[in-house]
Amino acid sequence: MAKKEYNPFETARAQFDNVAEILNLDNGTRELLRNPMREYHFNIPVHMDNGEVKVFRGFRVCHNDARGPGKGGIRFHPQETIDTVRALSMWMTWKCAVVDIPLGGSKGGVICDPHQLSAREQEQICRGWVRQLSKDIGPLRDVPAPDVMTNAQHMLWMLDEYETIHGGKYPGVITGKPVGLGGSLGRTEATGYGVIYTVREALKELNIRVEDTTASFQGFGNVSQYAIRLYQQMGGKVIAASYWDQKDQKSYTFKKDTGIDMDELSPILDKFGAIDKNEAEKMGYEILDGSAWIEQPVDILVPAALENQINAENVNKIADSVKIIAEGANGPTSIEADEEIKNRGIFLIPDFLANAGGVTCSYFEQVQSNTNYYWSKDEVLGKLDSIMTAAFIAVSELSRKKKIYMRDAAYMIAVDRVAQACKSRGWI
Ligand code: NAD
Numbered sequence: 001m002a003k004k005e006y007n008p009f010e011t012a013r014a015q016f017d018n019v020a021e022i023l024n025l026d027n028g029t030r031e032l033l034r035n036p037m038r039e040y041h042f043n044i045p046v047h048m049d050n051g052e053v054k055v056f057r058g059f060r061v062c063h064n065d066a067r068g069p070g071k072g073g074i075r076f077h078p079q080e081t082i083d084t085v086r087a088l089s090m091w092m093t094w095k096c097a098v099v100d101i102p103l104g105g106s107k108g109g110v111i112c113d114p115h116q117l118s119a120r121e122q123e124q125i126c127r128g129w130v131r132q133l134s135k136d137i138g139p140l141r142d143v144p145a146p147d148v149m150t151n152a153q154h155m156l157w158m159l160d161e162y163e164t165i166h167g168g169k170y171p172g173v174i175t176g177k178p179v180g181l182g183g184s185l186g187r188t189e190a191t192g193y194g195v196i197y198t199v200r201e202a203l204k205e206l207n208i209r210v211e212d213t214t215a216s217f218q219g220f221g222n223v224s225q226y227a228i229r230l231y232q233q234m235g236g237k238v239i240a241a242s243y244w245d246q247k248d249q250k251s252y253t254f255k256k257d258t259g260i261d262m263d264e265l266s267p268i269l270d271k272f273g274a275i276d277k278n279e280a281e282k283m284g285y286e287i288l289d290g291s292a293w294i295e296q297p298v299d300i301l302v303p304a305a306l307e308n309q310i311n312a313e314n315v316n317k318i319a320d321s322v323k324i325i326a327e328g329a330n331g332p333t334s335i336e337a338d339e340e341i342k343n344r345g346i347f348l349i350p351d352f353l354a355n356a357g358g359v360t361c362s363y364f365e366q367v368q369s370n371t372n373y374y375w376s377k378d379e380v381l382g383k384l385d386s387i388m389t390a391a392f393i394a395v396s397e398l399s400r401k402k403k404i405y406m407r408d409a410a411y412m413i414a415v416d417r418v419a420q421a422c423k424s425r426g427w428i
Contacts, residue, residue: 006308008087008331016090019411028428029419036086038062040136044110044128049118058129060108062142063089066421069140070106071096071359071366073147073176074129074154076122078113085109091330092359094414095352099391101363106142114149126157134165139172139370145362146176156181171369175362184365186380187358192226192304193381194357195328197388198349199300200234202324205396206347208299211235216296218242219305221273223328223355227302229262242293242305243274251290254280297321304328312336318346327351342405350407352414353395360387 013034020030044056059082062070072092075085085107093105110129114122130137137144146155155176162173171182179185203210213236217224220243228238237259244251254260254275264283268276277287294301294310297319303309306329310318315337318325325341326349327333333341333348341348361384368374375383399409422428 007083009083009090011331011335012087012090015411016415019408019415022408023412023416023419025415025419026428029422032422032428033064033415033418036061036063036089037065038136039082039086040133041082042132044125044132046121046124046128048121056110056112056125056128058108058110058125058132059085060133060136060142060144061085061089061106063105063107064093064418064422065104065106065142066418066425066427067097067104068102069104069138070142071103071145071175071362072106072108073145074108074110074150074158075148076110076112076114076125076150076154077148078111080109080111091352093418094411095356095359096363097414097417098353098395098410099356099360099387100394100417101360101387103143103359103363106144107147108144122154123157126154127161130158130161131165134162137162137173139170139366143172143362143366144174152176152178152183171372172366175365175369177365177369182365182369184361184368184380185375185377186384187361187365188222189226189230189381190361190384191328191355191358192223192228193230194360194384194388195223195227195302195304195326195349195354196230196234197357197385198354198392199231199302199324199326201389201392201396202326202347202349206323208323209235213237213299214239214296215300215302216240216293216298217328218293218301218303218309218332219273219329220269220275221304223304224273224302225262227304227328228260232259232262236300239298240288240293240296242290244272244290244305245274245277246272252277253288253290253292255286255288255292255296256284260285291317294318300324300326302326302328303332305332307331308334310334310337310341315340318344322346324349326354328355330355338407342407348406349392350410353391353406353410356391357384357388360384 040060089107096103177183220241240255242253268279295317309332311334324347395410399406
């Protein structure tokens, strides 16, 4: 029998159905929250550099906006599917709800490969995407952001098109803008720092001093680098991290038992989160296989690269010493591995709580843009810490009170908040 293809929307719905059962939601609420509120599918015709017209397929899905304007990124990807966008928009709803920021969940996409497109062609796609949605996005309606293969430049083209159509300045219509052009200080650090704020709280709960702990990371990109810096500032020691080597087309783990040194590594680090392994060896790092990150005898594991990285094949390689797994990436743990982690009693900080620092800071960007008044970095990071800490405490208290797994507790809080908002508005 052919292997069934992974469909993220089926997974997102299965997760929701599980919580709906625990919360005993009525049928109307289940029907509403299993499906997106709104979906847009459209064509974006582009005059290509070679004189031909090519038509790209674009999407925007707003899963739910009962708690506030929709929020979520736009991906440019050749394999983009509407079901991926639907799943991601649903997960955005839960992520905003679990940290209790007044936003709903959305996601967008275009089926295209930016590597094969000139800057002018990409600009035309961005402007075309906004022209199709100019009435359906907005600072108080639905606010896009960068995601896979989109960046601050794409956001600025989109902002410019929106402002041209609406004849005014609306910096709050989109986030992920550069600092100085409506962006927020602290956004680069936000996701990684957010992960560590939750790790710090988990350690407090387990009565372990951060200075007495070690950690191993999968991935060495934006999330990991800032998470490692903050964790080490707090006194923890990171002994290993893995990365993807573009040249060799394989992953490696680099390791130093005395602790990896970010300042020492920064000259041999590229913008894709890969290091020069020959130089690293000269600095005294051991270079191991990419899978080695998960086997390290550490206290904390942080998967912060890709989805489905802790799975049935490798979950039993997690050392007995591991007390906390903080999911920096989205969906890094398969359903089977999750069951095993739960049974072993490892303290799990689920993805949509652990990595919510990114969207929380995007919310801060929205607030600053809408008021046209910008905060200092300390102010941004201070507010981020308060929100992440409060969210963590709410989830862990529920988990303790009901004796349930942290992931189930996080889902219960998020889904219940959204269901309550729908109820209060009289939708259900
Ligand atoms: P990034 O592109 O900056 O870094 C990704 C890192 O993962 C790189 O070091 C890369 O070498 C490594 N990597 C890729 N494949 C690997 C493999 N097979 N084995 C080991 N390492 C591998 O990405 P990022 O922004 O750090 O995001 C990491 C994860 O966190 C993604 O799942 C992303 O969706 C999620 N996330 C990111 C943010 C954010 O604000 N950046 C917010 C929420 C969630």
